[in-house]
Amino acid sequence: MERTDKKVEALRLTRLFGLLDEEALLWLAAQSEVRRLSAGEMLFFFGEPATGIFVIMSGTIRVFQQNSEGREQVMHIDTNGATLGDVPAFDDGPYPASAIAQTDSEVIFIGKEMIQQFCLQQPQFVLVALKLMAERVRKHAQLVNNLSFHEVGQRLALFLLSEGEKDGGEQQECISFRLSLSNHEIATRIGSVRDVVSRALARLQKLRLVTVKERTVTIPDVRPLKIYADSSLKATTIHAKH
Amino acid sequence: MERTDKKVEALRLTRLFGLLDEEALLWLAAQSEVRRLSAGEMLFFFGEPATGIFVIMSGTIRVFQQNSEGREQVMHIDTNGATLGDVPAFDDGPYPASAIAQTDSEVIFIGKEMIQQFCLQQPQFVLVALKLMAERVRKHAQLVNNLSFHEVGQRLALFLLSEGEKDGGEQQECISFRLSLSNHEIATRIGSVRDVVSRALARLQKLRLVTVKERTVTIPDVRPLKIYADSSLKATTIHAKH
DNA sequence: AGGGTGCTATGACTTGAGTCATAAGGAGAA
DNA sequence: TTCTCCTTATGACTCAAGTCATAGCACCCT
Numbered sequence: 001m002e003r004t005d006k007k008v009e010a011l012r013l014t015r016l017f018g019l020l021d022e023e024a025l026l027w028l029a030a031q032s033e034v035r036r037l038s039a040g041e042m043l044f045f046f047g048e049p050a051t052g053i054f055v056i057m058s059g060t061i062r063v064f065q066q067n068s069e070g071r072e073q074v075m076h077i078d079t080n081g082a083t084l085g086d087v088p089a090f091d092d093g094p095y096p097a098s099a100i101a102q103t104d105s106e107v108i109f110i111g112k113e114m115i116q117q118f119c120l121q122q123p124q125f126v127l128v129a130l131k132l133m134a135e136r137v138r139k140h141a142q143l144v145n146n147l148s149f150h151e152v153g154q155r156l157a158l159f160l161l162s163e164g165e166k167d168g169g170e171q172q173e174c175i176s177f178r179l180s181l182s183n184h185e186i187a188t189r190i191g192s193v194r195d196v197v198s199r200a201l202a203r204l205q206k207l208r209l210v211t212v213k214e215r216t217v218t219i220p221d222v223r224p225l226k227i228y229a230d231s232s233l234k235a236t237t238i239h240a241k242h
Numbered sequence: 243m244e245r246t247d248k249k250v251e252a253l254r255l256t257r258l259f260g261l262l263d264e265e266a267l268l269w270l271a272a273q274s275e276v277r278r279l280s281a282g283e284m285l286f287f288f289g290e291p292a293t294g295i296f297v298i299m300s301g302t303i304r305v306f307q308q309n310s311e312g313r314e315q316v317m318h319i320d321t322n323g324a325t326l327g328d329v330p331a332f333d334d335g336p337y338p339a340s341a342i343a344q345t346d347s348e349v350i351f352i353g354k355e356m357i358q359q360f361c362l363q364q365p366q367f368v369l370v371a372l373k374l375m376a377e378r379v380r381k382h383a384q385l386v387n388n389l390s391f392h393e394v395g396q397r398l399a400l401f402l403l404s405e406g407e408k409d410g411g412e413q414q415e416c417i418s419f420r421l422s423l424s425n426h427e428i429a430t431r432i433g434s435v436r437d438v439v440s441r442a443l444a445r446l447q448k449l450r451l452v453t454v455k456e457r458t459v460t461i462p463d464v465r466p467l468k469i470y471a472d473s474s475l476k477a478t479t480i481h482a483k484h
Numbered sequence: 485a486g487g488g489t490g491c492t493a494t495g496a497c498t499t500g501a502g503t504c505a506t507a508a509g510g511a512g513a514a
Numbered sequence: 515t516t517c518t519c520c521t522t523a524t525g526a527c528t529c530a531a532g533t534c535a536t537a538g539c540a541c542c543c544t
Contacts, residue, residue, distance in 0.1 A: 182520085
C-alpha cells in the first residue's frame, strides 16, 4: 500500500490518534484505506450498519439528521483531523446520523475490527477516545438545551456569536465577519428554515444588535447580543408591550 | 470503613463496574463513600465543577436542564446501577446538566482522581466506559431528533409507547398500563408544559389511538399509534383539510 | 366541616414558527 | 444581451404551542 506516510501524517494530526507512537500509527495506516469524496457525496446514512470509523484528511463533512420531508438538523460539522462514526464503532449499533461531504474531501477508513483490536493493545488510546466521546455528549446536551429553551432569534444570535468568535478570533466588543453560509444552511444548523432565518436576521437588525451589509455581519457590541440570546422571552415580551 | 461489602455488591451490579474482579471492586469501594439523598434533594447542579462520579445504589435520579423560567428538559432518568457525572469526570469540564433525587436514594461517590488513576490500571474498564458513553451520545442524538422533528402529540405518543413497552413488557398489539407520572412530569420529558400535554392526551383519545381511564392508559393497537408518532405532519394536515 | 394543596380538564387568547407566493438581485452560460 | 439558477427579502396566511384563568376533583390535615 503506497502513500502510507501520508496516512501516518494525517493520523498524527488528529486528536484521537495524535498521541500515539510511530509504530502504532504505521500499523493503523497499513490497515486503513483512503477514500475520496466529491462535494455532495454521502459518507454514510442514518440507520445503516456501521463498518468502521473515518478520519478526515481534507475537506469538510456535515453530520446531520433528517426527517421524512427532507428537513435537516445538523449535529456537527467537521474538518481536518476529526473522527466520524466513532459512536457506532464502540457501541456496535447502526449510524446514529447521516454524513455528507460539503466539499471535495479525503477520508481515511479504518475497519471496526481493526479499531477494536487496536483498543486492546493501546490502553491510553481508549482513554483519549473516551474523552472525545464525553465531549461529544456535552455538545449534544448543549444542542438539546438550545433547541428546547431558545427561540429561533436567540439561536440565530448564538450562531452569529459563535461564528464571530471563530472568525474574528479575539475577545472584542465589536466583531465583523463575512457570513459564508446561506440562510438555508444556517437554518439547518439552528433548527429552522430559510424564510424564518431571513426574518430573524431582519429582526436582529431592527433591534440594532447587528448590521448586515452584503453578507458581512457586524456586531457593534457583543454584550447586548449575548443578553438577547440568553434572555427569557417573557421578560422581553412584557417590555415590548409598552 | 464499614459496609465495604455492601458497596462492592452495589458496584458489581453496575454496567460500568460489573465486569471487574473482586480486587478492583474492593479497591474502588475503599475509595468511595456512600451518600444518602432525600426525595427532592439535588445531587449536583449544571455548570458546577465536577468532583467525581456517582453510582446509584437505590432510588431514582433525574438528570435535566433548566431555563431561567424554571422550565425543565429531562435528559435521562436513572435507577439502580446507573452512573452519573461520568461526562465531566472524563472531559474535565463542569456538569453538563443538573441532577435531583426523585425518591429517597443512596449513591456511591468516587472522586475523579480515583477514577482517573483507576483508568490507568484497568484498561478493560475504560473500554466499558467508552461503550457506555457512546450509547449516551446515541441517546442524545435520538432526543435531538425527537425535539426537532416531532410535535408534542407525536412526542407524547412515543412516550406512551415506551412506557407501555417498559411496563407491559411484551411485544403485543394491545397494551394497558398505569400512568405513574403526572402530566407535568410527562411534559418535562417530552419538552412541553402541563396544559399542552393534557390537551395532546385528549387529542389522542379523540383519534381513538388510546383510551385513558383514571390514569390507566390503554393502547388498543400499537401500530396506528406508531404510525401517528412517525408520520409527517404535512400529510396528516392535508388529509385533515377535507 | 372547613381549608389547604396538588392534580386534571378546558375554553379563550397570543404569538412564534412555518408555509406559500412573489419580487428582485447576482452569477454564470450561451 | 437574455435566460437560467440560486439566493435573499417580504407580506399574507395557517397552525401548533404556550399562556392565562377558571372549574372541578381527590386527598390530607387540623
